[in-house]
Amino acid sequence: MLAVPFLRWGGQSLLRVDLESRSLLALGHTFRLEEFPLVLPLVLALLTTLLLLTLVFGRVWCGWACPQTLWSDLVEGVARRLGARVRGRRLSAGLPTQAAFHMVCAALGLLVGANLVWYFLPPTGYLAALFRGELPAPAVVTTLAVAALVYLDLAFVRRTFCAEFCPYGRFQTTLVDRGTLTLQVLPGQADRCIECGACTAACPTGVDVRRGSDAGCINCGRCLDACAAVMARRGEGGLIGYTWGSGDHGPRALLTPRTALVFGVVLAAWGALFLAAGQSEPLAFSVRRSPTAEPRVVAGERFVTFFTGAVTNRTAETLELTLVARSGEHPLEVRGPGRQLTLEPGERAAVEFAVVAPLPAAAGPLAATLAWVMDGAQGVPREATLVPPAR
Numbered sequence: 377m378l379a380v381p382f383l384r385w386g387g388q389s390l391l392r393v394d395l396e397s398r399s400l401l402a403l404g405h406t407f408r409l410e411e412f413p414l415v416l417p418l419v420l421a422l423l424t425t426l427l428l429l430t431l432v433f434g435r436v437w438c439g440w441a442c443p444q445t446l447w448s449d450l451v452e453g454v455a456r457r458l459g460a461r462v463r464g465r466r467l468s469a470g471l472p473t474q475a476a477f478h479m480v481c482a483a484l485g486l487l488v489g490a491n492l493v494w495y496f497l498p499p500t501g502y503l504a505a506l507f508r509g510e511l512p513a514p515a516v517v518t519t520l521a522v523a524a525l526v527y528l529d530l531a532f533v534r535r536t537f538c539a540e541f542c543p544y545g546r547f548q549t550t551l552v553d554r555g556t557l558t559l560q561v562l563p564g565q566a567d568r569c570i571e572c573g574a575c576t577a578a579c580p581t582g583v584d585v586r587r588g589s590d591a592g593c594i595n596c597g598r599c600l601d602a603c604a605a606v607m608a609r610r611g612e613g614g615l616i617g618y619t620w621g622s623g624d625h626g627p628r629a630l631l632t633p634r635t636a637l638v639f640g641v642v643l644a645a646w647g648a649l650f651l652a653a654g655q656s657e658p659l660a661f662s663v664r665r666s667p668t669a670e671p672r673v674v675a676g677e678r679f680v681t682f683f684t685g686a687v688t689n690r691t692a693e694t695l696e697l698t699l700v701a702r703s704g705e706h707p708l709e710v711r712g713p714g715r716q717l718t719l720e721p722g723e724r725a726a727v728e729f730a731v732v733a734p735l736p737a738a739a740g741p742l743a744a745t746l747a748w749v750m751d752g753a754q755g756v757p758r759e760a761t762l763v764p765p766a767r
């Protein structure tokens with residue numbers, strides 16, 4: 377997450393919201409605001425995939441990938457290196473160690489705050505503006521607000537958030553199935569327990585794994601390591617291990633109607649996303665009649681209508697474009713420098729052009745279609761209305 381804003385793909389940021397052009401830059405593509413309906417199936421696909429992963433692997437997100445867990449692990453690791461004793465939210469240490477710990481939390485808060493803004497402003501521009509003292513006020517406020525929240529979280533809350541407040545953690549516990557991967561004292565091993573308490577002491581969420589499955593368990597595996605270390609000193613293997621559900625049926629325990637249903641929903645969500653992406657047009661084209669130039673009659677019983685608009689190349693290739701106009705089966709003349717364009721991948725251009733049409737015999741508007749032609753193929757046309765001036 378820290379590195380992504382610095383990475384580039386296809387000459388632009390790997391992943392960034394570009395506020396100036398109101399676009400999402402992702403994996404070398406530019407998604408304009410008008411394409412954001414695609415975000416809905418994408419979010420649906422990611423969410424359902426996360427649900428399936430939770431159903432199969434339990435709270436692995438919480439234990440292995442959530443930034444809250446990772447940052448908490450980091451600051452607690454630093455605190456221990458500094459000589460502090462960390463137990464849940466409580467940190468026992470002398471004043472200098474406490475001060476150093478709070479400085480580390482504040483520095484991480486600033487880093488996370490700046491990192492969030494880098495997903496909207498390029499980090500090189502952000503840092504240059506920062507050193508010149510010209511960072512825009514919204515960027516300063518966002519950085520400091522996020523830094524303050526992260527500092528308070530890391531210094532005083534940490535795992536309490538996971539156990540007490542995190543809505544996603546609560547939600548995940550309802551998903552656990554009888555075959556979900558879980559950590560427990562392995563079947564038939566409980567008699568070997570020497571009641572040393574190392575597993576409970578190692579648990580970041582205060583779970584006693586010996587009492588069976590617990591909603592607070594985040595599948596981090598620390599109890600497994602602690603028990604294995606204790607028992608290794610006695611020349612024996614650890615008692616705790618990962619099992620599918622109770623461990624009696626192996627991975628077959630996952631074959632339940634619930635898992636099959638969620639798997640089907642995941643397939644459908646990704647299918648819908650690919651279908652929607654496949655139907656997306658190579659060009660984004662918006663057009664409207666010019667609000668400043670009125671239609672007027674020109675020589676030869678014809679009239680001209682002025683248009684303004686914008687066109688964006690959504691493909692990864694340079695496109696040579698020519699604008700054509702028709703009214704029914706009759707081609708119309710297009711005038712102006714905006715009728716021919718060369719657009720680089722992701723480039724957007726504002727266009728102004730005029731369409732010349734014969735004056736209709738009967739008064740009233742004339743329906744027309746406008747379309748860009750590229751490589752001999754015609755893009756999806758846009759409807760336009762030509763309104764002849766009063767004669």
Ligand code: SF4
Pocket residue numbers: 559575578579580581582583584585592593594595596597598599600
């Ligand atoms: S019970 Fe074990 S796996 Fe679960 S949270 Fe505690 S230490 Fe991690």
Ligand code: SF4
Pocket residue numbers: 561568569570571572573574575576586602603604606615616
């Ligand atoms: S660490 Fe292992 S041996 Fe020690 S109490 Fe926990 S389960 Fe028993």
